[in-house]
Each structure stands twice: as C-alpha cells, then as structure tokens.
Amino acid sequence: MPARGPGSRRTPPRRGRPASGRSRVGPAFWDIDLPPERFRRLGYRTVDQLATYYASLRRRPILPRASPSAIRDVFDEPLPRRGMDPFRVLDLWSRVVVPNSAHLGSPRFFGYVHGSGLQVAALADALAAGQNPNVADSRISPAESAIEAQVIRWLATMIGYPASCGGLLVSGGMAANHTALQVALRARAPYDSAREGLQSRRRRGRFTVYVAEYEGHVTIPRAADLLNLGRDAVRPVPIRDDFTMDAQALRRIVRADRSAGAIPFCAVGQAGTINVGAVDPLAAIAKVCRAENLWFHLDAAVGAFGAALPELRPRYAGLARADSVTLDPHKWLYLPKECGGLLVKDEALLRSAFGMEAAYLERQDLRRTAPKNYRSLGPQSSRGFRALKVWMALKQLGVDGYCRLFRQNLACTAHLDRRVRGDPDFEAFHEPTLYIYSFRYVPHDLRGAGYVPGLGVTTEQYLARLNRALVEEANRGGEVFLTTTRLRETTALRVSICNHRTTIDDTERLFRLLKRTGQRVDHALRGPGTRAHTSSRRAGGA
Numbered sequence: 001m002p003a004r005g006p007g008s009r010r011t012p013p014r015r016g017r018p019a020s021g022r023s024r025v026g027p028a029f030w031d032i033d034l035p036p037e038r039f040r041r042l043g044y045r046t047v048d049q050l051a052t053y054y055a056s057l058r059r060r061p062i063l064p065r066a067s068p069s070a071i072r073d074v075f076d077e078p079l080p081r082r083g084m085d086p087f088r089v090l091d092l093w094s095r096v097v098v099p100n101s102a103h104l105g106s107p108r109f110f111g112y113v114h115g116s117g118l119q120v121a122a123l124a125d126a127l128a129a130g131q132n133p134n135v136a137d138s139r140i141s142p143a144e145s146a147i148e149a150q151v152i153r154w155l156a157t158m159i160g161y162p163a164s165c166g167g168l169l170v171s172g173g174m175a176a177n178h179t180a181l182q183v184a185l186r187a188r189a190p191y192d193s194a195r196e197g198l199q200s201r202r203r204r205g206r207f208t209v210y211v212a213e214y215e216g217h218v219t220i221p222r223a224a225d226l227l228n229l230g231r232d233a234v235r236p237v238p239i240r241d242d243f244t245m246d247a248q249a250l251r252r253i254v255r256a257d258r259s260a261g262a263i264p265f266c267a268v269g270q271a272g273t274i275n276v277g278a279v280d281p282l283a284a285i286a287k288v289c290r291a292e293n294l295w296f297h298l299d300a301a302v303g304a305f306g307a308a309l310p311e312l313r314p315r316y317a318g319l320a321r322a323d324s325v326t327l328d329p330h331k332w333l334y335l336p337k338e339c340g341g342l343l344v345k346d347e348a349l350l351r352s353a354f355g356m357e358a359a360y361l362e363r364q365d366l367r368r369t370a371p372k373n374y375r376s377l378g379p380q381s382s383r384g385f386r387a388l389k390v391w392m393a394l395k396q397l398g399v400d401g402y403c404r405l406f407r408q409n410l411a412c413t414a415h416l417d418r419r420v421r422g423d424p425d426f427e428a429f430h431e432p433t434l435y436i437y438s439f440r441y442v443p444h445d446l447r448g449a450g451y452v453p454g455l456g457v458t459t460e461q462y463l464a465r466l467n468r469a470l471v472e473e474a475n476r477g478g479e480v481f482l483t484t485t486r487l488r489e490t491t492a493l494r495v496s497i498c499n500h501r502t503t504i505d506d507t508e509r510l511f512r513l514l515k516r517t518g519q520r521v522d523h524a525l526r527g528p529g530t531r532a533h534t535s536s537r538r539a540g541g542a
C-alpha cells in the first residue's frame with residue numbers, strides 16, 4: 001500500500017467529460033453520475049484497494065505508528081472549495097486513511113468486542129448504499145422491509161426465540177438496550193407513560209431496573225439516563241462465583257425496593273457478559289420476572305449466537321421467555337458496523353411505544369399481518385438498509401457455516417485457558433464459556449505474598465500495575481491488541497476472540513508474547529535480581 005503523503009498518481013483520462021465549454025464550471029459537475037464504463041473502472045479500483053487491504057491484515061501492525069497529533073495534522077485541511085476527480089478521491093482511502101488507522105479486523109485484535117467484518121457483508125453495504133432506499137415505510141421499501149422482517153425471524157430462529165416475535169435492526173447494542181427499556185417502561189408503567197411521561201400525579205416513586213453487579217453492561221445505566229430515569233434507577237444484583245446473577249437476590253431486592261415505594265419495572269439478564277462471557281441463569285430470572293410482574297430484557301449483544309450451537313443450547317434455557325432480546329450482528333455474526341438488533345416478543349408493544357403519525361405520513365395499517373412500517377417500530381425516522389448485509393451473510397454461510405466459525409473461536413479461548421492454567425506465571429478466573437476470556441499475569445514468586453519486597457505496595461496493587469503495564473507494552477509492538485478490565489475489584493487481562501480470521505496459532509502467539517512481555521515488564525518494575533527470569537518453573541522466588 002503506498003505510504004501517506006501528497007498524491008502523485010496520474011488522473012485517468014476524462015472520458016465522461018462533455019465536449020462543450022461547460023467544463024469550465026469545474027470537475028465536480030461532470031463527474032457526478034459517471035457513464036457506466038467509467039463507473040465500473042472506479043468501482044474496480046475501489047475493490048482493488050479492498051482486496052489489497054484484506055490481504056495485508058495479517059501482517060499489518062494493529063495501531064498506526066504516527067502520533068495522534070500527527071494524524072490530526074494529516075486531516076487538518078480547509079473545507080474544499082473546488083472539486084476533485086473521483087478516482088483520486090477514492091484512492092485517498094489507501095493513501096491516507098488506512099496508514100493512519102487501527103486495524104480491528106486483524107486476526108490478533110483481541111480488544112473490546114469487534115465483529116471482524118465479512119467481505120460479502122462489506123460489499124452488501126456498498127450495494128445497499130448504491131440502492132439507497134428508505135426502510136421506514138413498506139410502501140416505498142417493499143423488498144427491503146420484507147427482508148428486514150425475514151432477517152429478524154431468522155435471527156430469532158437461530159437462537160431459539162419464537163419466530164413470531166417482532167423486532168428491528170438498530171445501530172448497535174446500546175441503541176437496542178435503549179429501545180428495549182423504552183418499550184419495557186411503556187409496557188409496565190402503572191399509568192399511561194406515553195402521555196404522562198415520568199411526571200404522573202397519580203403515581204409517585206422511582207422506576208427501577210435490575211442488572212448484575214460488576215458484570216452489568218455500561219449501556220444499561222446509560223439507557224436509564226437517556227430515558228431520564230437516572231443512573232441510580234439501575235439496581236445492582238449480586239453475582240455468584242461464576243459471575244452470573246444471583247436470581248434469589250434479585251427477588252429479594254425487588255421486593256424490598258417495592259416495599260420502599262419504588263416501581264420495579266424491568267430486570268436485565270445477560271447472555272455473554274462483557275468481562276467473562278458469562279450466561280446468567282435465564283430460566284430463574286424469567287421466573288422472578290413473572291412472579292414480580294417485571295419486563296424480562298435479555299442483553300445478549302455478546303453471546304446470543306452461542307445459542308445456535310447445540311452443545312451450548314442448555315446454558316441458554318429460559319431465553320425464549322425473555323420479553324425482549326438485544327443481539328448484535330456486528331459482534332458475533334462478524335458483520336461490519338453498524339448493525340445491532342432487538343427482538344420483542346409482542347410486536348404490538350413496539351408499535352405502541354414508537355408509533356408515529358404526521359399529516360404527510362400515510363395512516364398506519366395496524367393489522368398484525370400488515371407490511372411493517374419500521375419507522376413506527378423503533379426510534380429512527382429515515383432508515384438505511386442494514387438488513388441486506390445480515391441477509392447476505394446468513395445466505396453465504398448458513399447456520400452451519402456460522403457454527404463452524406463459533407467453534408473455531410471457542411477452541412481459541414479453550415486453548416488460552418489451558419495455557420493459562422498450565423503456566424505458573426498466570427492465573428485463571430473463570431471457565432471459558434464463550435469467546436471472552438479474562439486472566440492475569442502473576443509472577444510465580446509473588447503468589448500468596450501479601451507485599452512486594454522492596455516496593456512497599458501490596459501484591460494486589462503491584463499486580464494491577466504490572467498487568468496494565470504489560471498490556472501497554474504488548475500493544476505497543478503492534479502484533480496484538482488487548483485491554484485490561486476489572487473482575488470484581490481485580491485488574492485482569494481481557495481477550496475477546498470475535499474474529500473469523502483468528503486461529504489457534506494466533507492465540508498461541510498472543511500467549512507467548514504476553515509471557516515474554518510479562519517477564520520483561522516485571523523485571524523493569526521490580527528491578528533486576530528479584531526473581532529467576534531464566535526459568536518459568538516454581539524455583540522458590542526471590
């Protein structure tokens with residue numbers, strides 16, 4: 001790929017240019033809608049860039065070498081006054097965008113939760129944008145709305161949720177959780193909250209929503225905030241040793257809150273928590289929700305699709321009893337952003353939360369079998385054609401193809417778990433349930449020690465510092481990328497393997513690099529002579 005810098009590439013011949021003197025109005029005019037031949041060449045050249053990019057992903061450093069300020073300078077230009085040839089415009093992607101970007105599709109990008117980006121879906125996005133429909137009203141998006149409805153049924157079927165559900169695609173898990181809590185509030189508020197909002201005179205008391213302590217995803221309090229319920233409306237429920245919600249504690253807290261005047265309306269279970277990929281006891285939560293008249297929302301942005309694997313299905317028992325499910329195709333379906341999804345068992349509730357009437361919008365057809373007008377089923381008005389990439393990816397891979405990729409990811413976390421448990425310098429915290437695995441580096445001579453000799457800090461303080469420094473150092477090399485997180489109060493290394501390109505070999509490389517880097521960073525922080533670095537065996541330590 002050419003290095004960044006000013007362009008020297010020759011502009012191709014301008015065949016589409018009209019012969020008349022109108023050319024004087026500038027290039028922006030004669031290059032807007034190209035004649036087919038020229039557009040083809042423009043498209044081929046764009047695809048050439050992508051092909052080169054995909055082929056380079058495995059060897060490319062994940063983070064750019066340039067500093068953030070140098071990168072800002074690259075793009076610090078005045079608003080263009082004169083136009084530019086579209087060939088040169090599109091070439092800017094490989095010339096200046098790619099060299100200054102991070103490459104999250106790399107097989108050794110282990111950060112956050114990032115769907116690695118299927119090629120067919122990237123091209124589907126281009127086709128969807130080329131067609132440029134508005135999937136708001138089925139009259140003007142007949143095929144597109146039908147495809148979205150079909151995709152929702154497929155996603156439900158794939159995870160064992162009733163295909164009679166409603167639902168829609170949104171920008172991501174955040175938007176899905178926000179939408180779900182809105183529907184839950186409408187459905188469970190003891191008065192007409194669509195009209196009175198949170199300010200009913202007839203019923204006072206704080207609306208409350210419940211999610212696991214520590215492992216609850218940050219988007220739940222954020223959604224509560226966006227709904228003006230306040231972040232304190234989210235009540236933490238204690239977790240058990242395996243990081244899953246304690247459903248009995250949920251019942252106790254809900255009852256106590258209600259006696260204290262609160263209005264509990266929703267409990268959020270999770271399938272795939274963000275730190276360890278834990279699956280909450282969904283059937284037990286469903287039971288509490290039914291007994292306490294709570295909406296049961298399942299945030300399965302990370303882990304929903306694990307339910308497609310027959311060997312994992314039993315863990316998801318109770319999933320079908322959720323009133324709504326968040327699931328992110330741009331995570332474990334490996335789709336390019338943005339694409340989140342929300343399933344709602346009773347579609348009429350979506351419509352009553354988001355129905356929209358205006359003089360210029362045709363009257364809603366409220367029959368259950370009516371074609372869907374998606375603007376009335378969710379928070380957006382104009383809507384893009386996200387469904388196309390989901391539809392095409394599912395057609396290309398089929399559920400079987402996806403299951404193969406899921407098992408490949410799970411084999412990688414299992415491999416990492418085996419390596420961690422077999423090495424005296426690492427500590428495991430949990431079973432590798434899904435594709436997220438958290439653990440930490442613990443120099444073997446510090447095991448069981450309360451203090452670090454010579455540093456005057458507790459071992460826990462030192463290990464937190466050591467593991468954070470280890471990640472900084474490992475990421476600096478560009479060969480891998482991962483993050484730290486906290487498990488309860490303990491700082492841990494967090495590895496997320498949500499990438500169809502990642503192999504066992506990539507995972508092994510990660511492990512070795514962490515081991516080498518851990519020794520080096522520990523040595524630098526504690527000074528030489530604190531431990532025997534030549535041997536990884538338990539040798540009595542300092």
Ligand SMILES: *Cc1c(COP(=O)(O)O)cnc(C)c1O
Binds near residue numbers: 174217219301
């Ligand atoms: C990623 C995630 C979200 C947020 O999803 P976005 O797609 O980033 O908006 C919500 N909940 C859970 C459990 C997640 O993992």
